[in-house]
Amino acid sequence: MQSSFFDQQLDSPSVYRLPMHDAEVIYIPNWLAAEKATQYYHKLAESLVWRQDTIRLYGKEHLIPRQQCWYGDSGAVYQYSGLDLTPLPWTEELQALKQACESASDAQFNSVLANWYQHGQHSMGMHSDDEPELGAQPTIASLSLGAERNFIFKHKRDKTRHSVLLEHGSLLIMAGMTQDHWQHGLNKTVKPIGGRINLTFRQIVHDHSTTNHR
Template identity: 45%
Template sequence: MTRATPSDNRNQNCRHFSLPDAELFYWPAYLTAPAADLLQQQLSRELHWQTASIRIYGREVAIPRRQVWMGEPHCRYRYSGTDFLPEPWHPRLRELASQISQALQHPFNCVLLNQYADGQDHMGWHADDEPELGLAPQIASLSLGQSRRFDLKHRQLECQLQLLLQHGSLLLMAGTCQQYWQHRLPKQAQAKAERINLTFRYIAPK
């Protein structure tokens, strides 16, 4: 079992944030830089990136990023009024999901990929709290490319955490993070390059 514990804070390889109602674990170099470089290039080239639209107050609005929803066939995902059917696994991502499941001792069977062309692309405040993810879902978030600021805020308590998600890093959002906290990827004018983010999740078969 490789799950991090608070004592891992002295281990340069893991940073643990134990917050009211949330546990975060951050590995700044989960992938080596060359492995992260290769993965980013492969995903950027080989996936069918979609500019999805969502319905906001009855209007169809293109979201400010491109995305792919992928995983086991039963992993349907409903997000802002739209049903997403999963693309079948890209072999490299099936392998990566399996490696991360093994490392964190937690199953992951689907992944939402988001591609941010530059600092204008972003994602607003939200939580990964769709019912199909179950109670207290664990979300494993792998970052490739441009470092971007990542904000978390508690829904009731007045506190906010800002992290920098680096190329090759893995962030595990655990505990009741999705229930009590929201997160976002804000716009960043100075961010000029592409970031790809993979959030691995688990949806139980029916």
């Protein structure tokens, strides 16, 4: 990371910078203690208003392979494959986690996309979080709760791959040029695994735009 904030973070033995070129990605295992992370998993699973949306891709309707929901400040509207995601108001837990993620990443967030992968057949296709409403070189803080899943990065130009196991209670921070040069996603797995909730905290800088998550 270029900024002294990240240099400072990297002095800590429990913060790792991923060995990726054209990217600034740091990984903090056990950012939340396991017990706390489990409490959050259950609380969020039962209290957030989850939905499994249908999106239109190349003229065909598809059920997205996970549950999701969008929370944030009232202006932080997100448009997503034809869906208008108007944020629900912050819950107490999301607000507390947002503040902790802001301190950990030295960034401001006004919204969070929550994804619930209930089993191994739930996934997210390769994409970059590079929508215009996220602004240039966005910092995105991604908290993982529940079953560990492999997070895959693929370089857009040279096709280099890098993967990182996102553990229960871990925080992954993507910043700088990461979204310009890399895609990321989560494959399905046939392993019998439990559920995982992921929260990606973001800062929406324009009210309307489009995205292409699959």
